[in-house]
Amino acid sequence: MGSRPPKRAEEPQYGGDQTRPEATTPVAPLANPLDKGYLCGKCCPALLEPMTNRRGYPMYQRTVTRSIWDDNRLKKQYWRYKGEVGYDMTKRPPAPIMSASEETRPSTFPLSALQSINRAARVAAEEAADAAGDPLTRRELETAGGKRLRIPDVIVLRCPPELLAELKAGAADIRHFIPVQQNIERIVEIKFEGDSLDELQARAYAKIAGEGEFNQLQPEHSDPELSCKCREKRRRPGQVAAPVPVRAPARMTSRRSAPIQPQPAPYPQGMRPIGETLEATPTSQVHGWPVVLAGVLVVLAIAAAPETGGASLVLLAAP
Secondary structure (H helix, E strand, O other): OOOOOOOOOOOOOOOOOOOOOEOOOOOEEOOOHHHHHHHHHHHHHHHHOOEEOOOOOEEHHHHHHHHHHHHHHHOOOOOOEEEOOOEEOOOOOOEEOEOOOOOOOEOOOHHHHHOOOOHHHHHHHHHHHHHHOOOOOHHHHHHHHHHHEEOOOEEEEOOOHHHHHHHHHOOOOHHHHOOOHHHEEEEEEEOOOOOOOEHHHHHHHHHHHOOOEEEEEOOOOOOOOOOOOOOOOOOOOOOOOOOOOOOOOOOOOOOOOOOOOOOOOOOHHHOEEHHHHHHHOOHHHOOOHHHHHHHHHHHHHHHHHHHHOOOOOOOEEOO
């Protein structure tokens, strides 16, 4: 009997029947239609085509995060949504850990900032982690960082009308898009099937949000108000999607049939290529004068070849 996949695809250490205690801290479901529409637009494709970890298990949350990172890169970090930002919990309030090479971009390897190393070493560590392609999951990074490091799934920044106007005019200050506490509108935890929010996460993320909201999104929940209403169910690696049945078009009944338009014959006077005629004729019928006629037509075609400049000829015969 093969080993069962872990309960949480992105956490290989949680296998078998081990579970984490769920949070008792109340967390409101994500209701903002703008934010929910954007994040569900990331979650539904992730359910269909997720990244996989080093053990071959799906990484739904990391797939969503990568997509958000791509949006930020495309917009040069002038983007309302930030995925998996690491926070130094020893600061008051908790401070986002920014990249050592790009101060306007959150670090993709925040663990490096908690080590006693210089800036050059941090840059090298971040570049090595990026080149390795997600060597550690968010849970593993938080575990390695201890109580000093927490990484919420999604940070949603405040974007008032005046900031939108500045952004449209190309005059927005990048400082408004740094995920410090005063810029945070809400934190959203995305929990796919098999994962749950624990008490330590809930308390830490509420501390990061400050006066901002702390919401949860469950893309596969049975309640449509809590979920993303993804039309297609999650497909696990190696599982072939069930074929979608195709319904035959409905028959239209009519008292009068539509007139049949005569179709012109493809060849003159009902003739067709001799090759088709012979292929359609049973072998037992190809004897006697038809064979002689075929031979005569071949001879005539060869004799006429010089007059056609060597062009290919179609030999016609009666069907």
